[in-house]
Amino acid sequence: xxxxxxxxxxxxxxxxxxxxxxxxxxxxxxxxxxxxxxxxxxxxxxxxxxxxxxxxxxxxxxxxxxxxxxxxxxxxxxxxxxxxxxxxxxxxxxxxxxxxxxxxxxxxxxxxxxxxxxxxxxxxxxxxxxxxxxxxxxxxxxxxxxxxxxxxxxxxxxxxxxxxxxxxxxxxxxxxxxxxxxxxxxxxxxxxxxxxxxxxxxxxxxxxxxxxxxxxxxxxxxxxxxxxxxxxxxxxxxxxxxxxxxxxxxxxxxxxxxxxxxxxxxxxxxxxxxxxxxxxxxxxxxxxxxxxxxxxxxxxxxxxxxxxxxxxxxxxxxxxxxxxxxxxxxxxxxxxxxxxxxxxxxxxxxxxxx
Ligand SMILES: Nc1ncnc2c1ncn2[C@@H]1O[C@H](COP(=O)(O)OP(=O)(O)O)[C@@H](O)[C@H]1O
Ligand SMILES: [Mg+2]
Numbered sequence: 001x002x003x004x005x006x007x008x009x010x011x012x013x014x015x016x017x018x019x020x021x022x023x024x025x026x027x028x029x030x031x032x033x034x035x036x037x038x039x040x041x042x043x044x045x046x047x048x049x050x051x052x053x054x055x056x057x058x059x060x061x062x063x064x065x066x067x068x069x070x071x072x073x074x075x076x077x078x079x080x081x082x083x084x085x086x087x088x089x090x091x092x093x094x095x096x097x098x099x100x101x102x103x104x105x106x107x108x109x110x111x112x113x114x115x116x117x118x119x120x121x122x123x124x125x126x127x128x129x130x131x132x133x134x135x136x137x138x139x140x141x142x143x144x145x146x147x148x149x150x151x152x153x154x155x156x157x158x159x160x161x162x163x164x165x166x167x168x169x170x171x172x173x174x175x176x177x178x179x180x181x182x183x184x185x186x187x188x189x190x191x192x193x194x195x196x197x198x199x200x201x202x203x204x205x206x207x208x209x210x211x212x213x214x215x216x217x218x219x220x221x222x223x224x225x226x227x228x229x230x231x232x233x234x235x236x237x238x239x240x241x242x243x244x245x246x247x248x249x250x251x252x253x254x255x256x257x258x259x260x261x262x263x264x265x266x267x268x269x270x271x272x273x274x275x276x277x278x279x280x281x282x283x284x285x286x287x288x289x290x291x292x293x294x295x296x297x298x299x300x301x302x303x304x305x306x307x308x309x310x311x312x313x314x315x316x317x318x319x320x321x322x323x324x325x326x327x328x329x330x331x332x333x334x335x336x337x338x339x340x341x342x343x344x345x346x347x348x349x350x351x352x353x354x
Contacts, residue, residue, distance in 0.1 A: 002063050002153035002186050003028045004049065009058035011044060011210075018044050020210045022058070026203075031180050031187045035197040035233070036207035042190040045207070046156050049188065051075050062153060078147035082159040084139045086131040086146075093118070093127040096145040117145045120182065121175075137168045144179070154186040161196065173199060194234055198222070206230050228350035231274050237305055237318045239344070241274035253290075255312035262288025263340050267353040272346040277305065277320040279342035282334050289335040292317070297327055308336065 004026040011019040018041045026032050034042045047053035049060060051072035059068045067075050086095050097105075097114045105113070118124040121141045131139055140160060147155055160176070161169045177200055180187055191197055197204050198218045206213045206221065206229070214226045218234075225231035231239045243254040246268050253259040285291045292310035303323055307316040317336065328334055345353040 001028050001184065003061075004154060004186065004188070005061040005064075006049070007059040007061070009045070009048060009055050009060065011041075011048060011053070011055050011057075018210045019048065019055070022212050024205060024212060024215065026186060026188065029184045029186055031177075031189065031200060031202045032205060033197040033201035033203075034188065034190045034205045034207060035192065035194055036213075037233075038192055040207045041210040042192070042207055043158055046079070046158055046188060046190050050077050050079050050156050052079075076153040077156055078150055078152035078154075079156040079158065080140075080143050080147050080160050082162050084131070084143040086139060086142055088131055091128050091130055092123055092134070092142050092145075095131070095142050096123075096149055099146065099150055113149055117149045120148065120179070121145050135168075136164050137172055140164065140172060141175070144176075148179075148183070152185065154188065157187065157189040159190055159192070162191075162193075169196075176200065195236060198234070204234075206233060208233075224352075225344065226352055228272055228274070228346045228352075231344055231346075231352070235276060237277045237320065239274045239276055240280065240315075240317050241272055241346075242312060242315065244270060244273050246270050253312060257311050259290065259310075259312070260288070261290070263338065263343065265340065265343075265345060265354075267345050269347050270345045270353060271348040272350065274344040274346070275338050275342050277318045279338065280317065280319050281337045282306075282319065282328065283337040285333050285335040289337055290317070291333055291335050293333060294327065294330050299323070308334070310336070 006022050006024040009019055009022040022045060034045060036042055044053060048055050051070060059066055062075060093114050096117055097110050100110055118127055121144060123141055123145060126138060161172050164172060173196060189200060201218055203215060204218055204221050205215050208229050214221060214230050221230060221234045225234060228241060232241055244251050245254060246265060249264050249266060251261045251263045251265060251273060253261060283289060290310045292308045295307045295309045295316055298305040304321050304325060306319040306321055309316055347353055
């Protein structure tokens with residue numbers, strides 16, 4: 001059990017500044033998710049924390065002890081990768097016990113520990129199987145078992161579920177969540193999947209181009225995104241955003257056509273605005289409302305996503321409706337109603353204004 005602190009951590013690959021002055025405080029027992037687009041530096045940051053990668057600047061503390069110059073084995077963290085990296089010629093039991101066996105654990109203790117881990121991970125009936133005789137989810141569980149048995153100060157996961165199919169991914173996600181509740185071990189979990197981030201995290205760390213953009217609970221990030229990047233990254237479906245300017249306190253949408261809306265704001269330097277799919281409603285076409293045509297509908301069982309072309313560049317506006325909502329004819333021009341209170345306003349740099 002451990003706290004982890006990053007202090008002005010920076011890393012370059014040649015001229016590429018891949019981690020930019022990262023500061024992060026992780027409390028004992030917290031489940032932290034690092035999320036961001038591919039190539040933003042998530043794996044690099046995780047590898048720096050584990051000690052597999054050197055940093056060029058800054059410090060790392062585990063339980064307030066400076067471990068910046070310590071090798072991975074001295075940091076006492078366990079890492080689980082996307083590729084399970086199991087030993088193919090060893091069975092489940094041997095794979096789980098390998099690290100303890102090589103460090104000289106006595107036979108009986110080792111067996112007890114393996115049995116205990118196998119029970120936690122529901123692998124007890126599979127101990128004699130080889131990795132090739134296991135499903136993807138079972139293999140991932142063995143990889144996790146191997147990490148647990150060393151009783152690490154913290155778990156580091158790097159996209160552990162991205163090789164699994166969708167339904168297994170959901171199952172393993174719940175499993176990892178359950179495991180964290182049961183063991184209470186500090187966890188840093190990397191994913192590019194914002195749904196995984198939202199469902200697992202105590203705290204989400206949004207990274208873009210090597211920079212920590214925002215840290216907060218899933219609720220904080222969803223309701224109070226700090227900028228356009230977080231607003232668009234967090235939430236499904238993606239937030240509707242568009243370019244605009246304000247003239248006489250009224251928002252004008254900019255695009256291949258210009259639309260004067262009826263929405264007022266006192267933020268004169270608004271350059272973008274956004275609204276979530278569940279905050280826009282269809283209405284009769286009227287002056288000052290956005291108008292457009294329904295292009296297509298995604299029926300998801302519990303809800304439906306309706307995509308509307310308002311003639312603003314190529315982007316479609318997405319609405320979220322109840323599953324039994326009656327879709328109007330695709331031939332009929334419809335209006336869209338958004339309330340000023342549901343708008344997120346951003347300045348020219350994409351920073352939130354309201
Ligand atoms: N060993 C390496 N040598 C040079 N550049 C690297 C190396 N590893 C990663 N990078 C670069 O660092 C950046 C961050 O990579 P990475 O941390 O793997 O991103 P993520 O895990 O978020 O997809 C990328 O631009 C990537 O190309
Ligand atoms: Mg990665």
